[in-house]
Amino acid sequence: MMRNGKNADELLSILENNSKLTPEALARMTGTDREDVEKKLKEYENEGVILGYKTMIDWDKTDREYVSALIELKITPQEGKGYEHVAEKICKYPEVESLYLMSGSFDLAVLIEGKTMREVAFFAAEKLATIDGVVSMSTHFVLRKYKDKGIEFGSVPTDERGNMN
Amino acid sequence: MDYSKIIPDGISSLKPSGIRKFFDIVSTMKDTVSLTIGEPDFVTPWHIRVAGIESLERGRTYYTSNSGVADLRAAIAEYLERRFSLRYDPAREIVVTVGGSEAIDITMRALVAPGDEVIIPQPSFVCYEPLCRMCGGVPVIIETKEKDRFRLTADALRAAITPRTKLLVLPFPNNPTGAVMKREDLEAIADVLRGTDIMVLSDEIYAELTYGEDHVSAASVEGMRERTVLASGFSKAFAMTGWRLGYIAAPAEIAPQLLKIHQYAIMCAPTTSQFAAIEAMRNGDADVAEMRAEYNRRRRFLVGGLQTMGIECDMPEGTFYVFPNISGFGMGSDEFCERLLREKRVAIVPGTAFGPSGEGYARISYAYSVDHISVALDRIEDFIKDKR
Numbered sequence: 001m002m003r004n005g006k007n008a009d010e011l012l013s014i015l016e017n018n019s020k021l022t023p024e025a026l027a028r029m030t031g032t033d034r035e036d037v038e039k040k041l042k043e044y045e046n047e048g049v050i051l052g053y054k055t056m057i058d059w060d061k062t063d064r065e066y067v068s069a070l071i072e073l074k075i076t077p078q079e080g081k082g083y084e085h086v087a088e089k090i091c092k093y094p095e096v097e098s099l100y101l102m103s104g105s106f107d108l109a110v111l112i113e114g115k116t117m118r119e120v121a122f123f124a125a126e127k128l129a130t131i132d133g134v135v136s137m138s139t140h141f142v143l144r145k146y147k148d149k150g151i152e153f154g155s156v157p158t159d160e161r162g163n164m165n
Numbered sequence: 166m167d168y169s170k171i172i173p174d175g176i177s178s179l180k181p182s183g184i185r186k187f188f189d190i191v192s193t194m195k196d197t198v199s200l201t202i203g204e205p206d207f208v209t210p211w212h213i214r215v216a217g218i219e220s221l222e223r224g225r226t227y228y229t230s231n232s233g234v235a236d237l238r239a240a241i242a243e244y245l246e247r248r249f250s251l252r253y254d255p256a257r258e259i260v261v262t263v264g265g266s267e268a269i270d271i272t273m274r275a276l277v278a279p280g281d282e283v284i285i286p287q288p289s290f291v292c293y294e295p296l297c298r299m300c301g302g303v304p305v306i307i308e309t310k311e312k313d314r315f316r317l318t319a320d321a322l323r324a325a326i327t328p329r330t331k332l333l334v335l336p337f338p339n340n341p342t343g344a345v346m347k348r349e350d351l352e353a354i355a356d357v358l359r360g361t362d363i364m365v366l367s368d369e370i371y372a373e374l375t376y377g378e379d380h381v382s383a384a385s386v387e388g389m390r391e392r393t394v395l396a397s398g399f400s401k402a403f404a405m406t407g408w409r410l411g412y413i414a415a416p417a418e419i420a421p422q423l424l425k426i427h428q429y430a431i432m433c434a435p436t437t438s439q440f441a442a443i444e445a446m447r448n449g450d451a452d453v454a455e456m457r458a459e460y461n462r463r464r465r466f467l468v469g470g471l472q473t474m475g476i477e478c479d480m481p482e483g484t485f486y487v488f489p490n491i492s493g494f495g496m497g498s499d500e501f502c503e504r505l506l507r508e509k510r511v512a513i514v515p516g517t518a519f520g521p522s523g524e525g526y527a528r529i530s531y532a533y534s535v536d537h538i539s540v541a542l543d544r545i546e547d548f549i550k551d552k553r
Contacts, residue, residue: 014462018535025535028469029462161202 011040012049017150019053056151068097068113068142069120071128072106074135083107086133095123106138117141175299182291183518187502191512198541199512200529203340203486205404207459209441210452213403217441225436231428233261233412234439240446241412249372249382251395253414260424261434261442265370265411268396270296271426272366272413273332276394277302281331286317287520288488289336290368294520302331308522311490314479315344319353326357332364335383338371341519341528342488343481345375351386358392364419365393370411373402373453375483376461384414391416394423399438401484402453403445408438460485463531463538470542471529474549485532488516492525494552502527509544 010030014021021029023037030037044050059066075086083101090099090110098111110128114120124139145153169177184201191197208214232238238255245251253259262268269292277283279301285293286307294304307325309315317335335354337346346354358365367383384393398411411434413423464480464487471478471489478489491501498515505511514530516523531538 010458010462021535025466025539028466029535031465159199159202159206161204161206 011037012044015050015053056149058145058153060145060153065115066113067115067117067120068111068145069124070140070142071110071112071124072138072140073108073110073128074137075107076133076135078133086131089131090128093123093127095120095127175301179295179298184291184514187512187514187518190503191506194506194510194512197506197510197512198537198544200531200533200538200541201512201514202530202532204406204532205401205456205485206532206534207404207456209403209405209408210445210449213405213441213445213449213452216444217408217437220437220440225440227436229261229433229436229439231433232259232424233434234436234443237261237439237443237446238412240443241414244446245382245395245414249380250385251382251390251414254417257417258414258420260413260415260420260427261439262398262411262413262427263431263434264400264409265368265396265398266292267427267431268394268398268411268413269293269366269368271423271430272394272396272415273297273300273302274426275419275422276332276364276366278331280329282327282329284322284325284330284333286334286336286339288315288339288341288516288523288526289334289519290340291519293334293336303329305330306520306522308520309339309342309344311479311526315339315342315488316346316350317354318350319357322354322357326361326363330361330363332366333358335365335367337367337369337383338375338380338483340371340484341486341514341516341523341526343484343486345377345380345483346383347378348381348386351381351383351389354383355386355388359388363392365389367393367395369395369397371401371484372397374457374460374485376457376464377482380483394419399442399445402456403442403449404456405438405441405445408435408441410434410438410442460531463533463535466535467529467531467538467542470538471545474542474546476545476549485530487529487531488523488526489529490525491527494549496552498524498527505545505548509548511541511544511548 011026014026014029023034027034027037075083077083078085087099090096095112095114096110097113100109102109112120114123124137128134129137188201191199191201238259241259242253242255245253273296277297277300281302282305283297283302284305284307286309297304305325307321309317337344365383369382372380384390384395394413394415396413399405399408468478468480468487476489478487481487494501498517502513502515514528516526516528
């Protein structure tokens with residue numbers, strides 16, 4: 001993964017914060033040419049280093065109704081398969097935003113999103129709790145999002161700098 | 166009252182900063198994309214802000230010693246050694262000031278007597294000449310040239326020295342040109358100064374913002390430490406402009422003289438800022454590296470964009486400014502910048518704000534996001550397309 005060297009890492013760290021940049025802009029910022037950037041991006045995509053390009057949206061500022069929850073699951077690992085089998089199954093649901101295997105008092109952390117609390121509760125009870133190997137479940141609804149993926153939610157910062165030195 | 170008789174000529178004849186004048190026009194115009202500001206767009210790193218907040222929570226609202234909190238002076242001495250191989254005694258050779266600006270002011274006041282000549286390379290930051298004049302000093306301007314990448318050459322310096330030369334200002338890395346002085350450039354300057362009593366005010370406020378080789382401090386060159394007052398601060402490197410904190414490092418024979426002026430004029434630098442700065446000095450290197458990497462990307466992006474549209478522009482090696490040559494568009498710097506502002510709503514600073522030798526150039530700041538710079542570049546391209 002690291003074989004593309006320093007320049008390539010730089011490309012990733014720029015894109016992680018702003019995936020909107022064009023290959024031309026990326027080339028200028030990293031001091032290479034456009035073809036080089038496009039080739040590297042293709043490689044990253046093919047190798048699965050870059051998995052996608054998404055947009056951070058503060059849905060609270062729109063009229064879209066949604067609710068999200070963190071669900072803790074305890075699992076009995078299956079012989080020879082560990083947690084993978086259950087995890088793969090849970091991953092398939094489009095409602096599932098994120099899924100992590102955790103250390104500590106529970107095993108899988110499932111972040112899910114739905115239109116209503118009812119929908120989320122129904123999903124948890126009907127879809128997750130019934131999966132083979134799930135021993136117990138605890139659902140926590142998200143009340144407010146303050147920060148996600150390094151981005152703070154709230155007011156848009158304005159440039160208040162006053163001097164031109 | 167006849168106010169015209171109250172203000173001494175030396176003050177009433179001072180012109181307000183040319184950068185400021187332009188800024189006042191900009192602030193009245195809507196939808197303007199500004200690339201004028203000379204301060205980081207980053208907020209002070211959180212752990213540094215926390216150190217300031219904690220100092221308030223603990224009730225540290227007193228004056229500190231005149232020269233600054235002992236821990237901060239020690240941390241500055243450690244930092245100067247770690248980063249630039251400089252050795253200063255924190256007890257006697259370091260004074261914490263209200264920004265690099267005060268450091269420059271008290272150095273001028275301590276060293277310049279009426280009639281003394283002060284050599285000032287230009288284009289450079291706007292404060293040296295007025296501060297020199299306020300001491301009764303005589304500014305001797307050396308115009309640095311684009312063909313020398315705006316560095317000060319030994320020949321130019323030699324030609325400017327007279328028996329009355331007291332002080333040389335070394336404003337590198339340079340605002341507005343982005344020029345840096347390499348070790349060999351500084352050695353050539355040291356060769357000229359060796360054996361003289363000429364002092365040097367090295368304004369190294371942008372020392373952390375170089376993109377090729379690491380910054381070389383003038384004081385680290387042989388024969389220079391004894392004659393150098395190093396002025397620096399926290400504003401640019403640590404994104405701490407509003408904290409108003411800087412420092413001088415100078416030989417033990419000099420620093421106490423500066424300290425007297427600081428003592429009577431200022432008392433001490435802001436206490437909260439000093440405690441925040443201790444954290445910056447001890448644990449801020451990674452933040453500086455991260456911000457430097459981001460500035461570097463923007464620098465390449467901006468310069469690449471200017472070059473692509475055919476504006477002559479050397480890749481500057483320091484600060485967060487580029488200083489393109491705009492003389493090929495049939496108008497002076499002031500007109501170019503004013504028309505760019507009025508016609509395309511992009512604000513950049515005319516090179517003339519930094520001395521007459523800035524004619525034919527403009528300063529563009531990249532202390533802005535790439536998206537912001539990108540919009541400005543499109544508008545500049547639109548502006549110049551029918552003006553050759």
